[in-house]
Amino acid sequence: MTQVELLEVNNIGISFGGLRAVDNVSLTIKNGQLYGLIGPNGSGKTTLFNMITGVYKPTSGTFYFNGENLTGKSPVEINKKGIARTFQNIRLFKNMSVIDNVKVGLHNKHKYTMFESILRLPRFFHEEQKMEEEALELLGVFDLDKEKDSLACNLPYGKQRKLEIARALATGPKLLLLDEPAAGMNPNETEELMETIRFIRDNFNMTILLIEHDMKLVSGICEEISVLNFGTLLASGKTSEVLNNPEVIAAYLGE
């Protein structure tokens, strides 16, 4: 079961004007894997995320998710198929409450029509009740249930990162993309985050692809990694092997 390929990226690339931001990148992520994507700043990691989530349309190559070609689909379609993400610079709905942020993530899971909500029909109350319960349960996992009514912008930084993960999980993904989840965290918070990521993988049967600069986190939890440099794939494979690859060391530290 764990050996089934969930995401298969084939020779994907994108140009902005004359700039080739990502070129000919391929990678395969298996079901249940914790996969890392590393590389110097500007090497195209977030651009790759943006292509996989539909924000950018790749100008070459394809990607398959769960055996289905999702290349060039809209962000909404891709999200419905089961890919959710967080952002490098936190993009919560700042002026909405913590629980409402999660409920936005649950939007497509619970159906009722505008009429049912205006006329206050039983299904409206029923579905809203279920949404409330599910949102609270998710917040509980991240220890955010006590702050459910505070505005997202009033949460401390580390908790905002957690809320972003909770919101992404609410959309019911099979693949979770985390863009620099440990950015701006101190070593203790990073340690805790590693626990959380493992917990999500094990308890939600999640496959996780993460971008990270913190090598301790990457070597601590990622089973496999890929390294991007100037938009091309420099190396991929088992984490320990890739991190000892002289080319990778050179790209990070300079020759």
Next chain:
Amino acid sequence: MQQFIMTLIDGINLGSVYALVALGYTMVYGIAKMLNFAHGDIIMVGAYTIVVFITRLSISVPLAMILCVAFCALLGFVVEKLAYKPLRHATPLSVLITAIGVSYLLQNLALLIFGTNRQFIVRFIDVGNFNLFGVSVSGISVIIWVTTIVIMIGLYTFIKKTKLGRAMLAVSEDKGAAQLMGINVNRTISITFVIGSALAGVASILYSAKYLNVDPYTGSLFGIKAFAAAVFGGIGSIPGAMIGGLLIGLIEALTASYLPFNLNAASDGFAFVILIIMLVLKPTGLLGKKNTEKV
């Protein structure tokens, strides 16, 4: 005293209708981030549908009112679909100019169909007077107040308590992030337009019932004042639109009755003078949120 209270009541009537229209402006601005200058003209169209349905076709009043709101909602949907949706990624200025174009288009269509003459509307909501603290208040005033308050509370709970409302708030804060959470942004914006236009439809019913006439330019000045009300209260804020609407209505009624000499003819302008002073003192409007950017 008697006259003062009458003036206040007039002001609240006018202000309530402004508030309903301002709600539409503020919702569309808050969620789609555009100024729909054609919003005021939807009221004019709504009032003409009342003329057609009630005066010309003699349809029963409740049915005519439902048809009027439905027609305005449909008009909002069509305008959004044809004129604004293709410009979703254009600069705000192009959208603004398009909205002004739509506004003139609607006015000229009305001119073409109904001519320049003011059309009179039969008194289609006829309820007796109420006695309020010794002052006789017309039934239609009470209907206007109650409708406005019910709609305001309804809209507020709709946005805060339903998933569509939350989707609207999410789109208003960050379209990109909302999309990546599976929210259909285009659809959410279209629904916002439909709701805003339906509110304009309700406003047009109240307007026609109270003032009993309409011409092709009715919506234009009315719309601008309602827009001023939305800005006054802090654009994007629902309670702000309500308070702004009432204040603009009251200022207009009070200045029209109490300004000395012949200045009362300029009561329209006076509301705008207050708006300018207000914006100099508090640029975000009464209840507007200040967007501080972190550097």
